[in-house]
Each structure stands twice: as C-alpha cells, then as structure tokens.
Amino acid sequence: MKLNKNELREFLDLKVIQYNQPRFIESDPIQVPHQFSKKEDIEIAGFLTATIAWGNRKSIINNAKRLITLLDNAPYDFVINHQATDLEKLNTFVHRTFNGDDCMQFVKSLKHIYLNHSGLEAIFLKYAKPNSLQLSISKFKEVFFEVDHLPRTQKHISNPLKNSAAKRINMFLRWMVRQDNTGVDFGIWKSILPSQLSCPLDVHSGNVARKLGLLTRKQNDAKALQELDNSLRNLDSNDPVKYDFALFGLGVFEGF
Template identity: 55%
Template sequence: MNFEELKNFLNEKADQYNAPDFIENDPIQIPHRFSVKQDIEIAGFLAATISWGNRKSIIKSAEKILDIMGNSPYDFVLNYSEKDLENIQDKSIHRTFNGQDFSYFIKQFNRIYTEHESLENLFKVQEPEVNFLHAIERFRNSFLETEKHRSHKHISSPYKNSSAKRIIMFLRWMVRKDKRGVDFGIWENIDQKYLSIPLDVHTGNISRKLGLVSRTQNDWKTVEELDVAIRKFDENDPAKYDFALFGLGVTKELL
C-alpha cells in the first residue's frame, strides 16, 4: 500500500472499531460505570494498571477492585480506614498485582487527591515536549514515594525504555476527545496531539506488518518511531489509530 492507501485503510479501521460496542469487552468498561471525574480517573487508572493478560480476566479482577471499594472509588480513597487496608493486604487481586500493591495505590491516591483536584495536574506536557515521555516520569515521581516498594514495578518508566503501554492507554482514555463514546476526554488542559499508541504484542506486530516501525522490540524507542509514522496520517489525533491497530491485531485480519 502507498501512503494514501495506508492512511485510508487505517482511517477506515479506526472508524470501524472506535464505536460504543468496543466498550463491552474492553477494560475501559470499568471507568464507564461512573460519571464523577475522580471516580473515572481512579477506576480507569486501576483498570489500566492491571491490563495485562486475557481481557475477560482483567475485567473480572477490576470488578473485584470496585467491590472492595464499595463501588465508590473516590469516596473510598478519601475516607478509607486502617482496618480497610488491613483487610486488603492479603487479598489476591490480579496476577502479580496483589493486596499490598492495591493498598499502596490507595494511600498514594489519598495523598494526591488531598493536594490536587485531578490526576490531570500530574500529567501536564510542557513546551517543547512532543509526547508524554517526561510527563509520565514526572507523574511517576509524584505518585511513588522515594522509599522503595514492591508496587513501583507497576508504574512503568519510559526513562528505562519501557513502552509504558498501560499508562499510555489510560492517557488515551482521559485525554482523547471525540464524539464516539469510547474515550472520555475529561482532561481539558492536555492536547491529544501528544498521545501515543499503547504498544503491546498485537499493536507492535501489526505496525511491523504495515511497515510503520522497523524496530523489533516493543519499547519506548519503538513508541516514538510509531509516533512519527502515525502523526503523518493525523497529527492532531494520532491515538485514534490505536483502534485500527488493536482491531487488526484481535481479528488477525492481516495474517
């Protein structure tokens, strides 16, 4: 395919998969259960954090998290008791994300929401930055306390060349604005032009098949290589192509 053919193909696929029925089988359904901004942020961040493995099991584990929080994430974060945290400590949550990690996240959320109205404040992109590389690292430094904790591994660092797939997915949910009903677009002060594609096995393999990237690793350098390619198609809304690449990966249409 030449440039225009590839652009049209990806636009068609993005349009096909960026639809409300996408929500039903995706972890984004978890924050879609809420209408209050902070509930959406907390539920979304936790669902994104545990988003590895089978999507059904991710959703099931996220529902367990919501149950523990009484289906009121923001209220729970602000008003939990030490007894609540004790009850969580030994629980199995999702794979290597356990009760200790969940408890740690709750404490960090409490501290952050005491100081900030929204997580958006911790993800601001500053001139002349072109993506979320430094913003993610600034968030990471704000969210994690300096003392080492096992939970640090659940917040990826692009400075260590991680693709930071789960954080980038969460950012798409919060930042990207359209009228299709999938992404929330509730962060008013961050431009979606800075968004990248959440890079995983599926999106990485499809990107290589389409000639969008040449690197073989799914790391931050590849995220930036993919940035360059997809922003030629739409520099103002590059993350919409996540729907195209993800959909092509799930349906195995290009195999």
Template identity: 65%
Template sequence: MKKTELKEFLDEKADLYENLDFIDSDPIQIPHSYSLKEDIEIAGFLSAIIAWGNRKMIINNAKRMMELMGNSPYDFVLHHTEEQLATFDGFVHRTFNAEDFKFFIRSLKNIYTEHNGLEVVLKPSEGVDNYQQAIHDFKQVFFEISHLPRTQKHISDPVKGSAAKRINMFLRWMVRDAKKGVDFGLWNSHKAAHLHCPLDVHTGNVARKLTVLTRKQNDWKAIQELDTTLRAFDPNDPVKYDFALFGLGVFEKF
C-alpha cells in the first residue's frame, strides 16, 4: 500500500471509530459521567491508570473507584479523611490494590493543592514537542510524598524506555478536540500535535501489519518511530489514528 493510500485508509478508519458509540465499550465512559473539569481529570486519570486487562473488568473497577469516592472525585481528593480511605480496603484491579489507590488519592491532593493540578504538572516545557520528559517529571512530583516503593510501578517512565501507554491515553482524552464527543479537549494549554499514540498490543500489531511501525518492542523508541509516520499524515492531530489502529485491532481483528 502506498503512503497516500495508507493515509486515506487510516483517515477513513479514524473517522469511522471516533464516534459516540466508541464510548460505550471504553474506559473513557467513566470521565464522561462528569461535567466539572477537575472531576473529569481525576476520573479519567484513575480510569486510565487501571486500563490494562479485560475492558469490561476495567470499566467495572473504575466505576467502583468512583463509588468509593462518593462519585465526587475532586471533592473527595481535596477533603477525604483517613477513615474514608479505609473503605478502599479490599479493592483490587490486577496488581493495583487498595494501598495503591489510597496513595493515589493522597498524591492527587498534593498535586491539586501544591502544584495547580494535573494539567500543569503534565505540560511539556515551552518549545518541546513531546511528552517524554514531562511524564518523567510528573512521576517525580507524583511520588514526592511518602509512598510504598511498590506503588511506583503504576506510573510508567518514558525516560527509562516505557511506552507509557496509560498516561498517553489519558493525555489524548484531556487534550484532543472534543468536536466528535469522545475526547474532552479540556487542556487548552497543551497541543494535540505533541501527543503520542497509546501503544499497546492491539495498536502495535496493527501498526506493524500496516508498516507504519517496524520496531518489535512496544517501548518509547517505538513511540518515536510511530510519531514520525503519524505526524507526517496529520501534523496537527496525529493521535486521531489511535482510533484507526485500535478499532482495526479490537473490532475488526485486523
């Protein structure tokens, strides 16, 4: 397939899958339950952090997280008590357990009260066109308060080579335009042109079959290779192709 044909094919698939029906089977439905900016951010962040494994289980456990916060995530983050955090005991999603969840709430409080919120701490420096260093720096801030060492594994670090799939997915949700009703377009201080495709098994395999990715590992070097191709196809909105790659892999078994 020629590059022009490949671009047309991916444009068509991106347009096909970026619609309101996508929300019904995706963890993005959790932040769509809210209207307050900070509620959307926190619900989106926590849902993205546990977004690995069975999608139905991810959605059910993300809903449970919201219920444990009284379905008011921002208010809970700011005003929770240790007694309220104790109600998290027994919560588990794969390797993310109640102690991890409790720390995430404490850290989010620190981020909103001491660092002006997630939008600020995840923003790349001026003149930087990618999120590698920004995600690394965010992880340093996230774990600047007392924590269990085991909890650090739940925030990936692209400086150490990780593809940081879940953080990149969360960034797509927050930054990309909301015109089709799927992503939120909340973070106007960020640029969609600088986003990275959330690279997982599905998107990676499809990208390789379509020859837009040759690297075998799903790591940060693969992200950089994929960036080059997708940014050439659409410099302003390269991550719209996440819908195409994911849809082809999950819905079409491409």
C-alpha cells in the first residue's frame, strides 16, 4: 500500500478515531485497570495486567482479573500492607511462564518502589529523555530488582538497552500517560508527555507498519521500535502513540 505522507496520516487518523473508543475496552486487557478509580490501584492493576499481556487476549484478561482478585480487589492496599503469609495464596497463580513465585516477587518489588522510590511514575520521570522513555524502562528494571529476588523473575521485565522492543511496558506507559479524551487511556501521569512515549510494537502492529511503509526492519526489536517511533513522530510529534490504535486495529480486527 503506497500512500504519500498526507494520505497516510489521513488514513491512520481515521483509524485512530474508529478504534480509540470506549468499546475498545470491552475486548482489551486495559479493562482490568478500568475497574479502579484510585491512581495507585490503576497503576498497579495496569502494570500487572501489562506484564502478563502475551498470548491469547481472552486468557490474558481472565488471568489478570484472577490476579486482581487474589490481591483482594485492592491492589495498592495489598502491595503496601501485605504480610508474608498473605503472599502464600499467590502461589497458585500462573499465566504462561509467569508463575506464583514471580507473582510474589512482583508484589514485594512494587512495595519497595512505593515505599522507597515514591512510586512508579517517579522512577519513569527521573530517567525520562525529551523524546524517549527507553532509558527509564531500563533503569526501572534495575530498581525493581534491587530487592532480594529470584533470577528467573527478571525475564518478565524487558530491557530496551538490550535490544528488546519492550512491548508490554510501552503499552503500560501508553495507558498511564496518554490523555485521549475518549476514556480508553488513563492519562493519570501528568509529569510525562505523550510525545515521550514509544509504540507497543508486536507482531500485529509490526506487520501493519511494514505494509504501510512505516517500518522496514524485519525483527520486532529495539532498533525496529526506534524506526517506527521516528515514522510515527513524523505524522504526529505530540501524540505519536495514538497510532497504536490504528496499527493494532488494522492488524487484529481487520486482518490488514
């Protein structure tokens, strides 16, 4: 599909309007943090949901809901106030390779972040670059595993500086930062700008981006993400990641 820049922008802008709508929530994992109104509950529910967001979407949503139930439907309160014995029930949780041990570790690491680093938003802000949060993601991983942890759990947080596209954490950041006025993304992190976000690059968005000439690199890695980010910023420098809705919608719902 060969469109000039203005035609491409016009086509994708229409797709953003089509998919960046409240009904998108019904079939998307973002519905899980949408159960909450308190900032910290939204953050923690969003982060945990995004962490397990790979594989079948229905199974992601069901397992994320189950995980929130295990946290007594009060994620922040559970994270901050849990005792060692409270963690035992998390041992039953499993989503693909994310198991009960990982789950308990995540709760401990989140407690460390809220008590000692002023929360999730503060860490990402601290290392944010004017047009990139990829260093922030890498530093976040370091902070997350400052506490005593199982080495196996480290694989569940990507490091863009080791050439990962870090799809799930970029998706989580989109949820927290982007203010879309339609009630899909939350926009509760006011200290970080949508222009600093990167597109959650996965098999669907990658394939559509290649067909539209936004991406030439074959692998979905950090280098491809950089290329895609540059292409999307070229279309809208203030809110480049709104096009995630267009790329994802075209790939998943339209088989583009």
